[in-house]
């Protein structure tokens with residue numbers, strides 16, 4: 001397959017959801033140049049994977065640390081300070097005002113960008129009602145996006161279903177990072193608010209987060225390359 005434009009390639013973020021550093025290294029090796037941006041979340045970070053952030057950054061890859069911080073402001077700030085120097089591009093916090101303010105203040109000018117998780121893509125309106133919220137997904141995502149914008153957060157994690165509406169609210173520059181991506185025919189799994197890569201890009205997503213459709217593919221490299229090709233066609 002022809003070499004992808006690095007700008008298109010870096011709009012795909014592959015979630016390294018694996019149980020060990022050895023499994024992560026094997027997948028990174030397998031994916032080679034097809035992937036330029038990786039996400040490290042709970043599973044790998046808690047299995048000793050945080051040092052991989054620096055290793056990947058030194059190798060010229062971008063890294064999204066998806067720890068979804070949420071605690072009292074002081075603890076969030078100290079956590080962000082510990083992560084500032086790893087060389088990551090993105091760090092997630094939950095979109096609560098105290099949490100977002102603490103994270104934005106603590107990232108300073110380190111270069112780390114704070115992303116606020118609006119409403120998890122595995123949630124629908126009934127999940128929010130079960131959790132005691134009086135808002136549906138669309139309204140809560142929008143309210144949190146407006147708060148994040150006012151606080152100076154660098155980007156939002158949302159479903160691609162909300163991307164077009166949020167792009168109109170936050171303007172062209174803020175990162176809209178969308179999990180819930182499923183190539184045509186792929187199993188949704190526990191994701192409830194999903195779109196194909198092409199539709200997500202057209203809707204205004206800046207980055208697509210993809211885990212299982214790449215990680216569990218028979219040929220992960222081919223799966224990643226197909227998503228990058230879809231991004232290139234849709235932009």
Ligand SMILES: O=c1ccn([C@@H]2O[C@H](COP(=O)(O)O)[C@@H](O)[C@H]2O)c(=O)[nH]1
Nearest residue numbers: 015041119120121179180209210211212
């Ligand atoms: O709202 C959110 C926030 C984060 N995620 C993370 O993205 C990946 C998606 O993986 P898939 O296998 O493609 O479903 C995963 O690491 C989640 O923790 C999310 O899905 N939704």
